Every structure is written in structure tokens, then in C-alpha cells.
Amino acid sequence: MSRGIAQITIMRKFLLIPLVLCGLPATSFGQSVEDLATVTVLPGWRDADGSHVAALRIDLAEGWKTYWRAPGDSGIPPSFSFTGADISAVQPHFPVPEVYEDFGIRSIGYENSVVFPLRLTLPEDGSSVSMAGQIEIGVCDDICIPVTLDFAALLPADGSSDPAIVAALRDRPLTAAEAQVHAVTCKLEPISDGLQMTAQITMAPKAAEEVVVIEAGDPQVWVSEPVVSRAEDILTAVVDLVHLTAQPFALDRSRIRITVLGAGQAVEIRGCAAG
Numbered sequence: 067m068s069r070g071i072a073q074i075t076i077m078r079k080f081l082l083i084p085l086v087l088c089g090l091p092a093t094s095f096g097q098s099v100e101d102l103a104t105v106t107v108l109p110g111w112r113d114a115d116g117s118h119v120a121a122l123r124i125d126l127a128e129g130w131k132t133y134w135r136a137p138g139d140s141g142i143p144p145s146f147s148f149t150g151a152d153i154s155a156v157q158p159h160f161p162v163p164e165v166y167e168d169f170g171i172r173s174i175g176y177e178n179s180v181v182f183p184l185r186l187t188l189p190e191d192g193s194s195v196s197m198a199g200q201i202e203i204g205v206c207d208d209i210c211i212p213v214t215l216d217f218a219a220l221l222p223a224d225g226s227s228d229p230a231i232v233a234a235l236r237d238r239p240l241t242a243a244e245a246q247v248h249a250v251t252c253k254l255e256p257i258s259d260g261l262q263m264t265a266q267i268t269m270a271p272k273a274a275e276e277v278v279v280i281e282a283g284d285p286q287v288w289v290s291e292p293v294v295s296r297a298e299d300i301l302t303a304v305v306d307l308v309h310l311t312a313q314p315f316a317l318d319r320s321r322i323r324i325t326v327l328g329a330g331q332a333v334e335i336r337g338c339a340a341g
Contacts, residue, residue: 103213108231110221142212145201157184240332249266250338261317263307265280268299268301276294276328277326278301280325281324286315287307
């Protein structure tokens with residue numbers, strides 16, 4: 067990452083996002099884009115290792131939603147950009163999202179408000195650092211609108227722990243070890259325009275209804291919504307994977323990320339063995 071600008075772009079799938087649903091123009095709702103979402107910087111604190119923990123809090127108009135890292139069938143995942151000569155890297159964290167069904171389409175995200183913690187790599191001199199940038203999000207109710215929000219703040223070297231950031235950091239997926247995942251395999255088979263992957267996860271059910279999200283680890287690869295089934299302790303998810311170029315491609319199983327959502331909890335699995 068180049069020094070001076072830290073850029074993070076969360077994977078954008080093949081998305082067909084209608085700005086207007088049900089034939090209703092956005093202006094008919096009587097709300098400007100500025101009324102739909104606001105961003106507040108939570109300055110946070112400096113950790114012992116010299117990194118800084120801060121956060122962006124997104125507040126939405128009542129009834130509006132925004133999206134998780136992998137938004138589902140349709141949606142706009144958050145995209146962050148940061149400026150500042152003293153910021154060399156930024157790692158965002160995403161709290162466990164909710165799963166929604168709207169107009170027969172599944173989406174994954176947050177309603178009303180969400181806090182995105184950020185871990186920033188800074189110089190080792192212990193000084194305060196100015197942070198500025200933009201966050202691009204999609205906000206949805208009866209319509210879906212892309213919104214760009216600007217932010218700026220001073221990150222103090224002597225900041226203190228913030229309960230809102232701490233709570234968001236704790237609201238994280240379980241690791242495979244924590245969830246007692248015993249095995250994960252991914253079987254690949256060619257299809258006309260890409261690959262079909264069958265993932266099998268050996269773990270006890272975590273919820274009555276489990277939603278599986280699979281990310282290929284390559285922003286150029288689109289992943290379909292999984293077809294999910296369970297037989298006792300074996301959870302199976304089948305997806306199609308298609309490259310944006312519609313050309314053959316190699317898939318690195320070590321970069322695959324599988325998230326199992328249900329009952330307000332999540333399990334995140336990194337990588338899978340050959341099936």
C-alpha cells in the first residue's frame with residue numbers, strides 16, 4: 067500500500083442495483099441523500115504496539131439499512147478510502163450482520179446504525195495523527211441509493227477506550243476453532259462459464275436456520291448465492307463461480323472465506339481442503 071493514501075475496496079460482485087424499486091422515484095420520499103446517512107469518527111485509542119484503534123459510526127434514517135462486506139444478491143458493499151501521510155495501512159472490522167429478505171431478494175447488512183472499527187498502522191513516534199477520507203455505502207428502504215460520506219478527525223496519542231468500539235470489536239464471528247469446526251472441504255467441478263464449488267463443513271448446527279456466504283478471495287470472481295443443505299453435522303453449500311472476464315481461471319482454496327450466519331451469530335472459516 068502506498069504511503070500517503072491507504073485505500074481499501076471491499077469486493078464488488080456482479081451487482082444489478084435498482085436505484086428505484088416498485089417504479090417509485092427517489093424524490094417522492096421527501097428525503098435528501100444527506101438525511102439518509104451520516105458518519106461520525108470515534109477517535110479511539112493507541113494500542114501498546116503503536117497501532118491506533120478508531121471507528122466510523124454510520125447512523126441511518128429510521129427504517130433504512132446498509133450493507134455488510136458481502137451484501138448478498140444485491141447491494142453495495144462498504145468501500146473505504148483514507149488520506150494522510152502518516153497512515154500506512156488500515157484494517158476494517160465488520161460486526162456480525164443481519165440477514166434480510168426484501169422483494170424476494172436476500173441482503174446482508176445493518177439497520178439504523180453500525181460501528182465499523184478500524185485498526186490503523188501509524189508512525190512509531192507516538193504523535194497525534196490527522197485522518198480523513200470517504201466511505202461509500204449503499205442505503206436501502208423502498209429504494210436503494212449509493213451514498214458517499216466524507217470524514218475527518220484527529221486521532222490523539224492519548225485517547226481512551228471507547229465502549230462503542232469495544233462492543234463492535236466483540237461482535238465478531240467465531241473462528242473455526244472456537245466453533246469446533248472439524249473439517250472443511252471444497253470440491254470443484256467445471257461448468258460452462260466457470261466452476262461449481264461444493265463446500266462441506268463438519269460442525270454442529272449453530273442455529274435453526276443457517277445462511278452461508280462464500281467469498282472467493284478474488285474481487286474478479288463472482289459467487290452465486292449458495293444452495294444450502296444439512297445432514298446431521300455436515301453443512302453443505304453449493305455455489306457457481308464466474309470470472310468477470312468469463313474466461314477460465316484458477317481458484318486458490320486458501321483464500322476462500324466461508325461465513326455461516328444464524329440467530330445473531332456467525333462462524334468465519336478461512337480456506338478449505340480439496341474435496
